[in-house]
Amino acid sequence: MTRLALSTRSPDGGFGGVALSDADLAWVEGQQRRTLGDAARAGLRVLRAPSVAIPGAVFLLIVIGCFLGPQLFNLPSPNAGSLGDTLKPLGTPGHLLGTNELGNDELSRLLYGGRVSIIVGIGATAISLLVGTLLGMSACYFGGFYEKVVMRLFDTLLAFPSLILAMTIADYLGPSLRNTVLAISLFGISQFGRLAWSQTLRIRNRDFVVAPRADGAGGRRIIFGHILPNVLPPLFGLALFSVSTAMMIEAGLSYLGLGIAQPNPSWGNMISDGQQYLYNAPRLVIIPCLALVITVVSLNLVADAIRRRQEARS
Amino acid sequence: MARWIIDRLIQTIVVLICATVLGFLLVRLLKGNVLYALLGNNYTPAAAAHLRQELGLNKPLPLQYLDWLGGAVHGNFGTSAVTQEPVGHALLAALGPTVELLIGAQLVSLALTLLVTAASVRWRWTDRLATGFALLFSSIPPFVIGLLMIILFASTFHLLPAIAWASPSTAGWGANLRGMIMPAVALGVSIFPNYMRVLRTQVNEQLDDEEYVTLARMKGLTGRRVLARHVIPNSLSGLVTLIALTTGLLISGVVIVEQVFAIPGEGSLVYQSITNRDANTLEGSILLIAVAVVLFNLIGDLVQMRLDPRIRVK
Numbered sequence: 001m002t003r004l005a006l007s008t009r010s011p012d013g014g015f016g017g018v019a020l021s022d023a024d025l026a027w028v029e030g031q032q033r034r035t036l037g038d039a040a041r042a043g044l045r046v047l048r049a050p051s052v053a054i055p056g057a058v059f060l061l062i063v064i065g066c067f068l069g070p071q072l073f074n075l076p077s078p079n080a081g082s083l084g085d086t087l088k089p090l091g092t093p094g095h096l097l098g099t100n101e102l103g104n105d106e107l108s109r110l111l112y113g114g115r116v117s118i119i120v121g122i123g124a125t126a127i128s129l130l131v132g133t134l135l136g137m138s139a140c141y142f143g144g145f146y147e148k149v150v151m152r153l154f155d156t157l158l159a160f161p162s163l164i165l166a167m168t169i170a171d172y173l174g175p176s177l178r179n180t181v182l183a184i185s186l187f188g189i190s191q192f193g194r195l196a197w198s199q200t201l202r203i204r205n206r207d208f209v210v211a212p213r214a215d216g217a218g219g220r221r222i223i224f225g226h227i228l229p230n231v232l233p234p235l236f237g238l239a240l241f242s243v244s245t246a247m248m249i250e251a252g253l254s255y256l257g258l259g260i261a262q263p264n265p266s267w268g269n270m271i272s273d274g275q276q277y278l279y280n281a282p283r284l285v286i287i288p289c290l291a292l293v294i295t296v297v298s299l300n301l302v303a304d305a306i307r308r309r310q311e312a313r314s
Numbered sequence: 315m316a317r318w319i320i321d322r323l324i325q326t327i328v329v330l331i332c333a334t335v336l337g338f339l340l341v342r343l344l345k346g347n348v349l350y351a352l353l354g355n356n357y358t359p360a361a362a363a364h365l366r367q368e369l370g371l372n373k374p375l376p377l378q379y380l381d382w383l384g385g386a387v388h389g390n391f392g393t394s395a396v397t398q399e400p401v402g403h404a405l406l407a408a409l410g411p412t413v414e415l416l417i418g419a420q421l422v423s424l425a426l427t428l429l430v431t432a433a434s435v436r437w438r439w440t441d442r443l444a445t446g447f448a449l450l451f452s453s454i455p456p457f458v459i460g461l462l463m464i465i466l467f468a469s470t471f472h473l474l475p476a477i478a479w480a481s482p483s484t485a486g487w488g489a490n491l492r493g494m495i496m497p498a499v500a501l502g503v504s505i506f507p508n509y510m511r512v513l514r515t516q517v518n519e520q521l522d523d524e525e526y527v528t529l530a531r532m533k534g535l536t537g538r539r540v541l542a543r544h545v546i547p548n549s550l551s552g553l554v555t556l557i558a559l560t561t562g563l564l565i566s567g568v569v570i571v572e573q574v575f576a577i578p579g580e581g582s583l584v585y586q587s588i589t590n591r592d593a594n595t596l597e598g599s600i601l602l603i604a605v606a607v608v609l610f611n612l613i614g615d616l617v618q619m620r621l622d623p624r625i626r627v628k
Binding site: 154155164172244271275278282296300304 | 328332340449450452453457458464506509562566573589596599600603607611
């Protein structure tokens with residue numbers, strides 16, 4: 001209803017024949033709320049801009065390449081090499097990127113490693129997004145002692161250097177894909193939580209949040225139906241940055257030997273394995289580094305472009 | 315003002331206690347029996363039980379934590395199970411290289427930031443190039459930058475030694491600084507994008523919006539004078555806070571970079587204590603790092619309040 005009324009605004013600022021002063025207009029627009037449908041439509045519109053679409057396409061290409069590539073190109077298994085093929089250079093027939101010290105095909109290891117990195121990045125972000133947003137929104141909405149406890153929890157997690165937390169948890173749980181995802185998601189929870197908290201703080205006294213209580217709406221309905229669509233935009237921007245950060249942390253953890261264990265490839269442990277051959281076969285280090293950089297850069301470009309559009313619009 | 319300081323101090327202590335409790339729990343969760351490590355070949359159940367009682371490991375957890383806390387307040391962090399030396403000594407010895415690395419990284423990134431900002435204010439194309447590079451460097455984890463630098467400078471061009479940590483007391487400052495160049499640059503380059511973003515926004519805001527810039531130009535000051543004398547000092551407040559906050563973030567990066575360049579600093583100490591299941595050292599270093607991070611955040615806030623009179627607490 002409010003949307004239609006504003007769209008028939010006459011040039012002098014009133015709508016439908018009623019002249020509104022600037023202050024009134026600002027008040028009305030400030031009360032403007034977004035529904036989930038609005039949020040979805042805005043999201044799709046953002047994807048059409050070339051500054052978002054081009055790096056986004058690169059990233060999608062990488063994802064598709066990692067998940068479908070090995071089947072499409074009939075690559076050998078990442079751990080199926082023999083020592084007779086050790087350290088073959090680039091361009092060997094059958095091994096496009098050469099082989100590593102155990103004779104495993106580099107390209108295959110690269111793509112399988114990419115799968116791991118992407119899964120960890122998206123998985124860790126998804127978990128921290130869900131848990132952090134829920135905690136942050138509910139803490140701000142319900143307030144009181146619950147809010148104090150949750151905020152102290154976030155502060156503690158933030159004061160703790162994220163990598164050390166992730167290292168200890170990964171070491172405790174043992175190196176595996178699932179445990180790496182869990183360890184990395186812990187830090188993101190406090191980031192998403194604080195952002196969700198501050199955004200909810202901004203709108204928790206607005207009419208469209210308070211009014212549904214008269215309808216009999218309970219806390220859960222208000223949080224999911226009314227608060228969530230309005231706090232979503234900045235959270236989405238943070239989520240994209242978070243995916244690339246999670247990928248970098250995973251690479252660091254695997255490099256230290258605390259993430260994905262051998263013989264499963266991950267860009268991080270490929271780098272640490274290749275480090276011994278830094279002088280005679282630097283491509284073993286350069287190739288996974290390049291893969292990591294290109295993926296993270298494309299994601300950051302998308303995130304940056306979206307953030308710029310949000311800032312330009314607000 | 316005094317009330318704010320007391321408030322802040324209480325918050326700091328609460329966060330520190332929470333961080334150390336979290337660290338304590340994590341450390342106790344580390345699998346692996348420290349008793350095996352200590353007794354080695356002399357392991358018998360009786361000896362293990364005796365040692366357990368001696369070390370106080372059979373007391374309930376909260377009591378163990380309070381014991382540790384009591385000791386920590388007096389500066390006694392216990393003995394490392396692995397090296398049999400007091401943890402305090404190990405922490406102090408490892409502090410030097412890490413502090414040197416942190417200072418070096420901050421200097422490098424500040425120098426880069428000021429240079430690039432000055433250039434980009436003068437020539438527009440530098441601005442765009444710099445923003446592009448900044449995005450690129452913020453997407454590359456510091457250990458990847460370090461490894462690529464090793465490949466470039468050490469392996470290909472033989473300019474700088476790769477693994478060349480030399481203690482200044484034994485090998486002199488020349489060798490020490492020579493070994494520190496690459497790790498400091500690797501870390502500095504990874505954080506310089508954040509600084510540049512903030513400084514650039516501030517400087518542009520000052521140049522576009524502030525009246526004193528126009529007044530200075532009307533008085534006849536040339537571009538560089540205006541920049542150096544008026545604009546940059548006013549833009550520094552946000553940057554100074556960021557410097558303090560980033561030091562906390564740098565600590566995570568330091569852990570991996572120290573592994574890449576084999577520097578015996580706090581980061582290496584943490585990593586080794588995690589993999590060696592050395593609970594006392596890990597606990598002590600977690601406390602040290604948490605204190606450092608919280609302290610730097612506090613300093614950042616205080617400095618910002620001092621520099622920018624608009625943010626004073628009422």
